[in-house]
Amino acid sequence: MRPDLMEILVCPTCKGEVTLTVYKESDGEIVEGRIDCAACKVEYPIEDGIPNMLPPDLRDQ
Amino acid sequence: MTDRTADEIREHVRNSYASRVRPVLDAPEPIQLVSAGDACCGPDCCSTEAEATTLTMVAPATDACCDISSGDDCCGTASGTEENLTRVEALYKGTDTSDLASSITDVAFGCGNPTAIAALQPGQVVLDLGSGGGIDCFLAAKMVGDTGRVYGVDMTPEMIALARKNAGKVGATNVEFRLGEIEHLPVGDAAVDVIISNCVINLSPDKDQVFREAFRVLKPGGRLQVSDIVWTKPVPDEIKQDMDEWAGCIAGAMLESEYLGAIERAGFERISSDPSEYEGREGIASAAVVAYKPE
Numbered sequence: 001m002r003p004d005l006m007e008i009l010v011c012p013t014c015k016g017e018v019t020l021t022v023y024k025e026s027d028g029e030i031v032e033g034r035i036d037c038a039a040c041k042v043e044y045p046i047e048d049g050i051p052n053m054l055p056p057d058l059r060d061q
Numbered sequence: 062m063t064d065r066t067a068d069e070i071r072e073h074v075r076n077s078y079a080s081r082v083r084p085v086l087d088a089p090e091p092i093q094l095v096s097a098g099d100a101c102c103g104p105d106c107c108s109t110e111a112e113a114t115t116l117t118m119v120a121p122a123t124d125a126c127c128d129i130s131s132g133d134d135c136c137g138t139a140s141g142t143e144e145n146l147t148r149v150e151a152l153y154k155g156t157d158t159s160d161l162a163s164s165i166t167d168v169a170f171g172c173g174n175p176t177a178i179a180a181l182q183p184g185q186v187v188l189d190l191g192s193g194g195g196i197d198c199f200l201a202a203k204m205v206g207d208t209g210r211v212y213g214v215d216m217t218p219e220m221i222a223l224a225r226k227n228a229g230k231v232g233a234t235n236v237e238f239r240l241g242e243i244e245h246l247p248v249g250d251a252a253v254d255v256i257i258s259n260c261v262i263n264l265s266p267d268k269d270q271v272f273r274e275a276f277r278v279l280k281p282g283g284r285l286q287v288s289d290i291v292w293t294k295p296v297p298d299e300i301k302q303d304m305d306e307w308a309g310c311i312a313g314a315m316l317e318s319e320y321l322g323a324i325e326r327a328g329f330e331r332i333s334s335d336p337s338e339y340e341g342r343e344g345i346a347s348a349a350v351v352a353y354k355p356e
Contacts, residue, residue, distance in 0.1 A: 005237045008186075008212070008252040012245040015277075044247075050221050051239040053247035058071070058216075 001030050001051050011037035011044075012055050018044070067266035070313070071216070071242075074264050079219040082194065086223045161199060161231065172260035172347040177286035184208040185254040188278065190243045190271070190287070191215055191261025195224035195236070201257065202236045212248070214241040244270040248278040258287040260347070263314040272327035279354040285329060286351050291317040293336055294344045317348055324352050 006020050016039045023046075024032035033046040035053070045052050052059065178197060181187060181204035189198050192213025202211045213236065215221050224238045241247045243258075244267050256275050265271045275285050291314055315323070317336055324332050329352035336346035 001237055001239065005212075005239070008249050009239075009247055010249045012241060012247040015250070048222070048225070050218075050225055051247075052218075053214075053239050053241040054216065055242065055245050058068075058242060058245075 001046060001049055002028060003030060005051070006035075009035065009051070009053070011040055011042065012053050013037070013042065014039050016040070070264075070266040075217050078193075078217045082217070082219045082223050085194070086219055086226070158196070158200070161196060161227075172288050172290055177255070177257040177259075177288070177349075178204055180284075180286065181205055181209075181255060186252065187211045187255045187257060188246075188248060188253045189213045190256060190258035190275070191264070192224055192238060193217075193220050195227045195238065197257060197259055198224070198236050198238070199227070199231050199233055202231075202233045205235065207235060209235060211236045212253075213238040214243060214246065214248075216240065216242050244274060246274045246278055250277055251280045251283075253278045254280055254283050256283070256285045256287070258289070260289055262287060263290045265313070268315065268320070269323050269326060272324050272329070276327040276329060276354055281354055282356045283354045284351065285324070285353070286349075288347055288349050289320070290314040291320050291334075291336060291346055291348045292344055293317050293338060293346050311345060314345070317346070320348070321350070324350070328355070329353060330355050 003020065003022075006018070009018055010016060011018050014037065016037060018035045018037050020030070020033060020035055022030050022033040024030075029049055030046055031049050035044040035046065035051055036042070037044070042056050178200045181201055183204070183206040185205045186209060187198075187201045187205060189201065189211065192198050192215045195213055198211045198213040202209075205211060211233075213221075213224055215224070215238070218240060221238050221240050228236050228238070239247065243261065244265060256279060262268055262271050272285075279285065290311065293316075295316065317334060321332055321334055332350070332352040334348045334350045336348040338344070338346040
């Protein structure tokens with residue numbers, strides 16, 4: 001994902017603001033990282049460039 | 062709907078789409094075309110019992126429904142390149158898909174023609190609910206141009222992985238995909254100009270929630286423009302029961318009036334619908350629906 005996706009991204013559960021932490025970047029793309037919702041205390045992983053914004057209780061079904 | 066729980070439906074849908082897309086995702090280049098018969102949601106669009114049985118596990122089509130407009134069987138009766146391309150070409154008639162890789166067009170299973178995409182303007186922000194392999198996103202991206210953005214949301218990891226892979230092939234720099242649920246959009250309020258969706262909302266176990274979320278993320282005056290499978294007349298119980306057993310996407314489809322009612326309940330106005338019934342299948346249609354969020 002590109003960093004400007006953060007402009008419209010919110011927590012899918014509380015719709016609150018989320019913050020971005022980048023682990024690995026390549027050509028302006030965030031390849032590995034995480035997106036955190038402070039209010040929900042939930043982490044949304046970014047893996048292979050794809051942010052997983054599924055609500056936590058739906059991720060492992 | 063049956064007494065299946067929402068979670069069971071989601072799981073079923075996700076698994077069925079993951080299994081469809083894996084062969085495309087994992088295939089070495091050139092991509093092995095997926096059988097058109099694997100991509101169907103219509104009750105009698107498949108002509109044999111064997112095919113119908115296959116559909117038992119093919120729940121409602123995530124982004125995978127039928128081509129009603131062409132008048133052809135949406136599943137076809139045989140697998141193969143020619144037939145599948147014919148279906149995609151018919152569905153996207155009038156739209157240039159020639160520069161899209163087969164891994165994109167092969168998993169384009171929408172039920173409507175992309176009039177929603179044709180109406181897009183440069184600079185718009187577009188959200189595709191159930192973006193699948195990304196075909197509608199890539200076509201939309203061409204319309205909105207460098208100043209616009211297209212966001213695809215899909216709940217199937219394999220679909221998102223394929224879409225991202227396809228984005229690299231297309232060279233689209235104004236498209237982003239992420240895993241997410243259309244009932245719980247990870248998108249801020251009033252962030253989107255146009256929402257598009259091609260044969261996906263019928264899959265949701267909570268369509269009211271989908272439309273509420275769509276309303277929330279649209280800017281005032283924003284447009285919801287979707288194609289979806291609907292019933293145009295009440296379904297006899299015995300048929301519905303039978304269909305529940307093997308064609309999830311029809312079982313999940315709503316009566317058109319109920320579908321439009323759900324959109325209205327979410328707050329939309331100026332709601333219009335143009336249903337096209339399946340040839341030889343009275344009562345089941347692909348509806349092109351447009352609605353607006355009030356200014």
